Amino acid sequence: MADPMRIRAQAAGGNATVRVLMSHEMETGQRKDSSGKTIPAWHITEVTASHNGKPVMTAEWGPAVAKNPFLQFTVKGAKAGDKIAITWKDNKGDTRTDEAVVS
Amino acid sequence: MQTRRETLKQSGAVAGLLATTALIPQSALAAFNAKAFEAKSVADAVKAFGGGALVESKDVTLTGPDIAENGAVVPIGVSTTLAGVKHLLILVEKNPSALVAKFDVSDAVEPNFLTRAKMGQSSDVYAVAITADGKTLYAKKEIKVTLGGCGG
Numbered sequence: 001m002a003d004p005m006r007i008r009a010q011a012a013g014g015n016a017t018v019r020v021l022m023s024h025e026m027e028t029g030q031r032k033d034s035s036g037k038t039i040p041a042w043h044i045t046e047v048t049a050s051h052n053g054k055p056v057m058t059a060e061w062g063p064a065v066a067k068n069p070f071l072q073f074t075v076k077g078a079k080a081g082d083k084i085a086i087t088w089k090d091n092k093g094d095t096r097t098d099e100a101v102v103s
Numbered sequence: 104m105q106t107r108r109e110t111l112k113q114s115g116a117v118a119g120l121l122a123t124t125a126l127i128p129q130s131a132l133a134a135f136n137a138k139a140f141e142a143k144s145v146a147d148a149v150k151a152f153g154g155g156a157l158v159e160s161k162d163v164t165l166t167g168p169d170i171a172e173n174g175a176v177v178p179i180g181v182s183t184t185l186a187g188v189k190h191l192l193i194l195v196e197k198n199p200s201a202l203v204a205k206f207d208v209s210d211a212v213e214p215n216f217l218t219r220a221k222m223g224q225s226s227d228v229y230a231v232a233i234t235a236d237g238k239t240l241y242a243k244k245e246i247k248v249t250l251g252g253c254g255g
Contacts, residue, residue, distance in 0.1 A: 015213065028221065030199055049212075056211035062140040064195060064203040066176045066219035073206075074213035 007100035009075075009084045016078035016102045018049065020071045020086050028063040044069060046089040051075050052082055078102050140202050145194045145229050148202040152190055154233045160185075160240035165230035166217075167246050174222040174248040179203070181230040182215035185240070190233040191216060197226035222248045 003023035009016050022044065029041025041063050049057040056075055075084065080102050087097040139151030149157065166180035181191045191214060193203040203220045214232070222228075225247040232240045 026221075028199075051211060054211070056209055058207045059216075060140075060205045062200060062202050062204065064198050064200065064221045066221050070178075070217075070219045072180075072217035074215055076211055076213060 005086055005088075005096065005098040007084065007086055007098055009078070009082075009100050009102040011078060011080045011082075011102050014077060014079075016075045016082065016084070018071075018073055018075060018084050018086075018100075020069075022069045022071070022086075022088055022096075024067070024069060024088070024090065026063065026065055026067045026069060030063075042090065042092060044088045044090045047071065048087045049073070049075070050085045050087075051078050053085075139205070141200055142202060143200065145196055145201050145231075148194055148200075149192065149231055149233070149239055152192070152205065152233055153237065154190075154231065154239035155237055157231070157239050157241050160232075160242065163230050163232045163240050163242040165228060165242045165244050167228060167244055169245075170247045170249065171222065172249045174224070176219050177222050177246060177248070178217065179220050179228060179246075180215070180217040181206070181232075182213075183232045183240075185214070185232060185234060187235045188214050188232045189235050190231075192229070192231040192233070193218070193220060194229040194231060195220060195222050195226050196229065198223050201229075222246065224248055 006021040009018045024044050025042055027039055027042040031039050033039055043063040044061050047059040082102045083099055085099040089095045139148050142148035162185045163183045171177040179193055181193055188208045191206045194201045195203055206216045208214045227243050228246050230242045
């Protein structure tokens with residue numbers, strides 16, 4: 001199981017800015033190991049965000065997103081105390097969900 | 104009167120039918136648009152999401168550095184002031200596969216996303232907005248990379 005995400009959500013002017021730092025290798029499938037074999041791709045394919053249980057954003061990522069991906073987006077109408085949950089799924093079927101409270 | 108052989112044949116057909124219908128939801132579940140992410144060119148990747156001909160627009164903004172020292176971590180942001188945008192894409196033209204990320208815009212989020220991408224070499228980076236009525240607008244910026252991020 002992957003390490004937890006770091007999520008920070010801050011309310012400002014009726015919206016909340018959400019910053020997420022995920023922990024993932026994001027292997028591209030382009031690199032080769034010391035014996036010349038290609039290292040298979042291993043990356044996050046889907047990211048979804050929900051605000052108080054209601055899905056607000058989905059994203060699809062390719063292997064070209066940097067290792068330990070960072071994502072910032074803004075949720076409209078989210079205020080302090082609201083819950084923001086982020087879920088990612090990778091191409092090996094692994095998945096992780098973490099939740100943060102807007103401050 | 105049905106012979107035993109015919110019955111077997113029919114049940115086989117039914118089983119086959121069941122198997123194929125059972126497969127459909129599975130492929131629908133795998134919503135990941137692999138074709139788009141394998142596309143080599145910007146135009147092909149955009150097409151995979153139902154985008155048409157690319158039109159340059161001032162309403163789409165791409166933010167990123169002029170020079171990225173490390174191609175493995177290039178901060179790239181996309182935003183738009185347009186209403187009715189369905190998808191926002193980030194593409195790096197000279198990467199092995201152009202598409203980096205696709206964001207679905209809903210009413211509940213601002214069409215403004217920031218993330219970090221890998222870049223193999225200096226290249227034009229595209230921010231593409233696909234609107235609900237099928238318009239495809241883009242902004243681009245050249246980002247120079249001192250050290251590639253896809254090396255082996």
